[in-house]
Amino acid sequence: MVTHPRPAPVVGVLALQGGVAEHAEMLERLGARVVLVRRERDFAGADGPRLDALVLPGGESSTQDRLLRIFDLADGLRGVIAEGLPVLGTCAGLVLLAREVRDAAPGQRSFGVLDVAVRRNAIGPQTASRELELAVDAEDVVGQSDGRVRAAVIRAPEVVSVGPGARTICRAGGRALGATSAPVSADDDAGAGGSRGAQLRLGAVTGIAVHPELTGDPAFHRALLAQVR
Numbered sequence: 001m002v003t004h005p006r007p008a009p010v011v012g013v014l015a016l017q018g019g020v021a022e023h024a025e026m027l028e029r030l031g032a033r034v035v036l037v038r039r040e041r042d043f044a045g046a047d048g049p050r051l052d053a054l055v056l057p058g059g060e061s062s063t064q065d066r067l068l069r070i071f072d073l074a075d076g077l078r079g080v081i082a083e084g085l086p087v088l089g090t091c092a093g094l095v096l097l098a099r100e101v102r103d104a105a106p107g108q109r110s111f112g113v114l115d116v117a118v119r120r121n122a123i124g125p126q127t128a129s130r131e132l133e134l135a136v137d138a139e140d141v142v143g144q145s146d147g148r149v150r151a152a153v154i155r156a157p158e159v160v161s162v163g164p165g166a167r168t169i170c171r172a173g174g175r176a177l178g179a180t181s182a183p184v185s186a187d188d189d190a191g192a193g194g195s196r197g198a199q200l201r202l203g204a205v206t207g208i209a210v211h212p213e214l215t216g217d218p219a220f221h222r223a224l225l226a227q228v229r
């Protein structure tokens with residue numbers, strides 16, 4: 001019998017502004033093919049989506065939001081995310097995903113696909129960026145690490161409230177620093193923002209306030225790729 005190797009998953013990295021290269025390097029190291037997303041044709045073709053997953057990098061969310069609209073990408077990208085494309089947003093990427101953005105720049109919008117409110121620039125001035133250890137609840141991320149992930153914080157947002165469509169997945173220093181869309185599951189008895197009872201697994205949309213791509217900790221990226229394979 002002839003077996004064919006599975007094709008590499010194709011992962012888009014939004015490449016309008018911010019920390020694109022570190023995500024691209026980590027994803028390639030993990031065996032993905034990376035597409036830098038700058039135009040609509042990078043993520044949508046005549047026969048449907050071209051990507052298996054998407055990463056929204058850190059940077060400056062208000063600038064990224066402006067560029068998304070200037071290049072006419074906002075509605076199309078929001079559409080493929082709403083249709084279920086697995087997404088990982090880091091820092092500014094979390095802000096772009098959130099339903100509500102507090103301390104937003106004037107006129108700043110977000111995709112509104114993750115049922116959380118975030119407060120921008122809640123943690124750490126730029127000059128005091130540092131590394132921290134995250135306690136992670138999501139089983140599929142924990143399975144890629146020992147439940148602790150090292151990541152950098154750089155003027156990070158904080159998750160200040162979690163609606164019924166999302167769950168908190170990681171914390172540090174008493175703050176919620178990440179959330180995922182609540183997967184639809186009959187036996188999921190977890191309450192909003194919690195993980196009581198049922199195992200907490202990543203939904204299609206995940207946002208974290210920190211940067212594991214800067215410390216080189218691959219747990220979240222591996223979990224994203226596992227959603228594709």
Ligand SMILES: NC(=O)CC[C@H](N)C(=O)O
Pocket residue numbers: 057058059060061062090091092093095120121153154155156157
């Ligand atoms: N490291 C980051 O991505 C910073 C996020 C930035 N403070 C913002 O609001 O967009």
